Amino acid sequence: MKLQLRPAWPALIALGTLYIYLAFAAPKFYRADNLRDLALANVAVLLVSTGMTLVIVLGEIDISVGATFAVCSIICGTFAKLGVPAILWPLVALAAGSILGATNGALVSFVKAPSIVVTLATMVTWRETLRWITNGAWIEGLPNTFQWFGLGQRRGEAVIVASAALLFGILWWTSRNLSAVRAIYATGSDAEAARLAGIPTKQLVLSVFVVMGALTGIAALLNAVRFSDVPANSGINLELKAIAAVVVGGTPITGGRGNLVGTLLGVMLLGSIGPALIFLGVSPYWEKAIQGGIILAGVLVDAISRWRGRRVEFA
Amino acid sequence: MPSAAGEDGGWSSRDLLVNTDVRHEVVLGVLIAFEIALFSITGRNFLSLDNSFECIRLSVEIGLLALALTPILITGGIDLSVGSMMGFCAVGFGSMWHDAHLPIGIAALLTLVLGLLGGALNAALISCLDVSPLIVTLGTYSLFRGMAEGITGGARSYSGFPGGFLFVGQGYLGGVLPTQTIIFVPAIAAFWLLLNRSIVGRALYAIGHSAEGARYAAVPVARRLGLVYLLSGLSSGIAAIVYVAHLGQAKSDAGTGYELMAITAVVLGGTSISGGTGTIPGTLMGLAAIVLLQNGLRLSAWPSELVGISTGLLLILTIVLQRVVGKRGDRLDRAMPGKEPRRSSVASLATKATIALVLVGLTGFCVHQRQLARILEPGHEPGKRRVTIGVMPKSKGDPYFISCRAGAEKAAADLDVDMIWDGPTEVDAAKQNDVVEGWITRHVDAISVSVANAASISTVLRKARSHGIKVVAWDADAKPDARDYFINQATTQAIGYTLLDEAARVMHEKGEFAIITGALTAANQNLWISFIEERMAKYPNMKLVSIRPSDDDRDKAFSEAQTISKVYPDVQVMIVISAPAVPGAAEAVKQSGRKDLLVIGLSLPNLCKPYVHDGEIEAVVLWNTENLGYLAVSAPAALARRTFPAGNGTFDAGRLGELQISGSEIILGAPMIFRKDNIDAFNF
Numbered sequence: 001m002k003l004q005l006r007p008a009w010p011a012l013i014a015l016g017t018l019y020i021y022l023a024f025a026a027p028k029f030y031r032a033d034n035l036r037d038l039a040l041a042n043v044a045v046l047l048v049s050t051g052m053t054l055v056i057v058l059g060e061i062d063i064s065v066g067a068t069f070a071v072c073s074i075i076c077g078t079f080a081k082l083g084v085p086a087i088l089w090p091l092v093a094l095a096a097g098s099i100l101g102a103t104n105g106a107l108v109s110f111v112k113a114p115s116i117v118v119t120l121a122t123m124v125t126w127r128e129t130l131r132w133i134t135n136g137a138w139i140e141g142l143p144n145t146f147q148w149f150g151l152g153q154r155r156g157e158a159v160i161v162a163s164a165a166l167l168f169g170i171l172w173w174t175s176r177n178l179s180a181v182r183a184i185y186a187t188g189s190d191a192e193a194a195r196l197a198g199i200p201t202k203q204l205v206l207s208v209f210v211v212m213g214a215l216t217g218i219a220a221l222l223n224a225v226r227f228s229d230v231p232a233n234s235g236i237n238l239e240l241k242a243i244a245a246v247v248v249g250g251t252p253i254t255g256g257r258g259n260l261v262g263t264l265l266g267v268m269l270l271g272s273i274g275p276a277l278i279f280l281g282v283s284p285y286w287e288k289a290i291q292g293g294i295i296l297a298g299v300l301v302d303a304i305s306r307w308r309g310r311r312v313e314f315a
Numbered sequence: 316m317p318s319a320a321g322e323d324g325g326w327s328s329r330d331l332l333v334n335t336d337v338r339h340e341v342v343l344g345v346l347i348a349f350e351i352a353l354f355s356i357t358g359r360n361f362l363s364l365d366n367s368f369e370c371i372r373l374s375v376e377i378g379l380l381a382l383a384l385t386p387i388l389i390t391g392g393i394d395l396s397v398g399s400m401m402g403f404c405a406v407g408f409g410s411m412w413h414d415a416h417l418p419i420g421i422a423a424l425l426t427l428v429l430g431l432l433g434g435a436l437n438a439a440l441i442s443c444l445d446v447s448p449l450i451v452t453l454g455t456y457s458l459f460r461g462m463a464e465g466i467t468g469g470a471r472s473y474s475g476f477p478g479g480f481l482f483v484g485q486g487y488l489g490g491v492l493p494t495q496t497i498i499f500v501p502a503i504a505a506f507w508l509l510l511n512r513s514i515v516g517r518a519l520y521a522i523g524h525s526a527e528g529a530r531y532a533a534v535p536v537a538r539r540l541g542l543v544y545l546l547s548g549l550s551s552g553i554a555a556i557v558y559v560a561h562l563g564q565a566k567s568d569a570g571t572g573y574e575l576m577a578i579t580a581v582v583l584g585g586t587s588i589s590g591g592t593g594t595i596p597g598t599l600m601g602l603a604a605i606v607l608l609q610n611g612l613r614l615s616a617w618p619s620e621l622v623g624i625s626t627g628l629l630l631i632l633t634i635v636l637q638r639v640v641g642k643r644g645d646r647l648d649r650a651m652p653g654k655e656p657r658r659s660s661v662a663s664l665a666t667k668a669t670i671a672l673v674l675v676g677l678t679g680f681c682v683h684q685r686q687l688a689r690i691l692e693p694g695h696e697p698g699k700r701r702v703t704i705g706v707m708p709k710s711k712g713d714p715y716f717i718s719c720r721a722g723a724e725k726a727a728a729d730l731d732v733d734m735i736w737d738g739p740t741e742v743d744a745a746k747q748n749d750v751v752e753g754w755i756t757r758h759v760d761a762i763s764v765s766v767a768n769a770a771s772i773s774t775v776l777r778k779a780r781s782h783g784i785k786v787v788a789w790d791a792d793a794k795p796d797a798r799d800y801f802i803n804q805a806t807t808q809a810i811g812y813t814l815l816d817e818a819a820r821v822m823h824e825k826g827e828f829a830i831i832t833g834a835l836t837a838a839n840q841n842l843w844i845s846f847i848e849e850r851m852a853k854y855p856n857m858k859l860v861s862i863r864p865s866d867d868d869r870d871k872a873f874s875e876a877q878t879i880s881k882v883y884p885d886v887q888v889m890i891v892i893s894a895p896a897v898p899g900a901a902e903a904v905k906q907s908g909r910k911d912l913l914v915i916g917l918s919l920p921n922l923c924k925p926y927v928h929d930g931e932i933e934a935v936v937l938w939n940t941e942n943l944g945y946l947a948v949s950a951p952a953a954l955a956r957r958t959f960p961a962g963n964g965t966f967d968a969g970r971l972g973e974l975q976i977s978g979s980e981i982i983l984g985a986p987m988i989f990r991k992d993n994i995d996a997f998n999f
Contacts, residue, residue: 113638114587124623128740137714252447303444
């Protein structure tokens, strides 16, 4: 099976350069415990970015994921505190995420409101409502079985990484082989043509937003169980991290194209940069500027390659 | 027949375009009228000349951004970088004036050039390289803010601007009209002329409808697109200067979150995010709707979270109404191309909007009535004057301030005063000013504020004092002449010294340690760090290897602590000085299984208890937050009732006992250190 990495090559090159440079400048970066911590820290971002890739391929965007993440974290924590058994938490997370996602999806597909405005509105609404209800208070005093699903640290870590990998694998495979998911690409490149070709575009848009919400809910749960209590304002800037990872991974924001392996590379690149800069001893004051620069560089490389491609076509 | 149908269709669609605008403005007009009606009932002094001018002042910075965003949205683009650009320009302006000693006028002009340059970067990437504006400006959103933080090291800010310059942001022309107006009105006129009376403006609408079509109609699409992003850079530069003059201070966090407010105003004003439609009057009405909502909720003393919630709901409601009515209009148009149906749909839209808004309003009114009922409960002694005190935390969501609030509410009940607890939902110096302005308009008796930024809030506090309002600063001080008293919970010096002394005790005065702070721009944290560094003179064998930000986010603190422990394996102590970050860092130590690494934190005992008992946290340093909150109400209450003792001496703080007054400071006591043996005795 071909990986189709062509659009993601800038991310691949950047990631390769960074990792080779780190191998010489900071070999400690490759210690097993560091790699494990990196993987765990990026599980949530990966799941959200996966959903975001589908949304962007569809030609839409969702900037409410950070707020959805916070709401789902609190809901999972509340249910855990009420004594709901661990086996039901994923269902709670899925349900909560899906409902929030469906709200976005319904407004986008049936009211035909632009997704950036809808999700801007829901982002503010969810966050402020959460703040109003919780008053910023954390969920503390959770049962001991909350952290790591009560499995202990090593097994808990394995479960978290494995479930994320499994979810990502399933979505990657379906995104290439399942006609229902291929329909997202069709709709993203030309919604009207897709509709005329018999794709129920409205339902499709709704379902993609539901999947986005559900993935965010699961991400929130997997992230929450790494700790012993749940803060009320998690997921700050998560939407920006996810969109950046998708774009750096070579998925154009215009929809219709994109692949999940690129997104994985994007998540790895942006997730490694922060810790790598600490390993390299760079001042934290410049981190944000460097991250912005990397996104722009990715965009630039993509634009130049497209531009050259166009010239070749004309010739 | 076909040609007739085509003509007909063309005619009605153009007509529809014009009509949607009108409809939309009718809806907004109804909305604004409704807001005014509601808030003039519930808000104190909402319907006054002073307040309307205050609203204008509040709307100028966001208004300038919204004006610039209108043509961008009309072309189907977006600019997320405007708020970050404001931060970048503000910092550039401050450093040109302060570090390069340029005259203020020149510095201001160069700042506009800086804005243009930033805009040019966006413009070049978007128009020449044909990259999606969302992505480009998402990148420059991080880039500009990051550069502002990089230049200032996050912490430096510029203040002490000359009075003539501050007049631009704080003064009144002829004693009534806010000075900003003379910048805002020409900007409105310029953008209106651009969109309505110029060929360029028509081209922008054409591009928004179809860039390809516009290109065939000989519109230089790339140049026109470049122009709107340049203008947006320029506008952000102007907004930055007005912002600096308004707050009296230039810092890298200027304009944080303004892009969302501005976009909301534009979209609320009927500009379609997909391009092609939109007007300047619409944007101004959208802006007015948002600003009135903020101001009205504040004057009604409703929780500030409602601002965000109702803005979000308003946005959704507007879009839904727009679509539903647009669709019906379309259908009716197609059915019978007469003009009758449109009129009726305007009417029906207006009715629907009114009904919806009346419902929302009634709910709000009921909530308010209940509050009123609670305040007006019988049983107050008639002789005692009932006072209202506005108490403001730095941020409402911070667990630290939540525990202060518990004490403040106790004091309000004990002393029988009306307390309004309000403030920004996240640390935001500009919003603190807005809240104080609201309280001045409400005529509260005393204001008690935890200052996020002394330079920026002091002007408005002085204004409050000149209106006869007693002002007390608590937790963090304002400029001494801007307040009557400062409640000193424990000096910043004592905190810094205690933290390092604790670390030294654990490390036997030698070895490496690291600091995890809140945001890199946080003023309190930077002061503590400076005192920690000062104290290091006493311990020559201790080395500070790294200062890392946590952005007051537990998960980020967790990752930072993990990485620090690997990069600097010899670090023995992490001093963590942000309340939510301490449990995050402690969890990282716990999961690493290291016993030779300890956390010393400035946090709330309740958040840290499990880790203190587990042994990851050696000590938590803090003062009694409930007592601090209690004093933040009881001291201003005594001042307002004129029972506060004059001069040095002691102040009877009720259940806190007698407290020392020294000069204009009320001292709460020395910082407390919570360890395994005593932490269970405290619950906050």
